[in-house]
Amino acid sequence: MxxxxxxxxxxxxxxxxxxxxxxxxxxxxxxxxxxxxxxxxxxxxxxxxxxxxxxxxxxxxxxxxxxxxxxxxxAPLLSEHELIKLMDARLVLEPALAHEAARRTTPEFLADVLSTVDELAAAAKSPDDKVFSSYWLIDERFHLLIATQADNPFLVRAYQALGGQVQRFRFFATLGSARGAPGLAAEEHRAVHQALAEGDPERAAARMREHIENAKQRVLADRRSVAARD
The missing domain is CATH 1.10.10.10 (Winged helix-like DNA-binding domain superfamily/Winged helix DNA-binding domain)
Known part of the structure; x- marks a missing residue:
């Protein structure tokens, strides 16, 4: 049957x-x-x-x-205090995920990560007003690919627990923080990918830490700029 x-x-x-x-x-x-x-x-x-x-x-x-x-x-916007604490948590967690992912790369994984890097670089050059939303979706795929490849269920659960607030940060960041950010993020993502491709866990962790710290400083600068104008 x-x-x-x-x-x-x-x-x-x-x-x-x-x-x-x-x-x-x-x-x-x-x-x-x-x-x-x-x-x-x-x-x-x-x-x-x-x-x-x-x-x-x-x-x-x-x-x-x-x-x-x-x-x-x-949900309401994240306060500056909440934003700082969220990014600080990412600074602890995501370099560890990148470190572990670099220890167990595959050609398929590296190709998928590179695809998101290239998509982000293309988005940075697009005149489309929707580049802002595209930026966050591509950014999410990049970070999720690395978290999954780390193959540590405890780290992945911690990432998933944090993920909702990261989504909230992405979707409610101000438009100003996206101007120029796709190009800068694409360069930083490419540096992470390069370290992953070289199979260098320490370098991958360091490049991810730099990326998260830079993203934190960009959004804080934008938030304070908007507050000063208001």
Whole structure:
């Protein structure tokens, strides 16, 4: 008896998750904005059930928060103190992940990492206004590839626990912090990739530490510049 064919249709909740995530990256939501599920249901022409499932997943990323008797609301911006602490945590964790990944590289892994580096370099040269959202998505793939290749379940769980707040940082960073950042980040990512390709764990960790520190300083400078203008 033939086994039933597995459906290739994407579950609607998964599709709605991707739709809402794309809306975040395209800047269609503001920090602190309430999420009207009824209005979303009408706009997207779907029932509320898959939207609620998608929002529950987004809650785990830190991008939305559920308030008792009020529903969902977009998470607020990270404070400067929170931003510093988040980047400091990344400075501890991500060099360790890069160190471990460099010890167990494969041709496939290195090709995948290089692909994200090249994509980021191309995004840096694009006149498209959506380069900001593309930048963060490519950046996420780069860091996730390295975290996964580290093959240390404890480090990976720590990265995943931190991941929601990193998403929150990415999607709610101000536009000013993205201007020029893709080109600088692409250069820093390429330096990490080079160290990985050389199989040099210490150098890979050092290049990743430099990248995170530079990203921290860029976003802090932008945040303070915006605050001074206001």
């Amino acid at each position: 033939a086994s039933p064919r597995k459906s290739s249709r994407q579950p609607l909740a998964d599709k709605m998750y991707e739709v809402l995530l794309a809306q975040f990256t395209d800047g269609k939501w503001s920090a602190g904005e309430p999420v009207n599920i009824g209005a979303l249901s009408r706009d997207l022409d779907v029932s509320q059930t898959p939207l609620r499932e998608a929002l529950a997943r987004l809650e785990h990323t830190g991008l939305v928060r559920r308030e008792a008797l009020k529903g969902y609301r977009v």
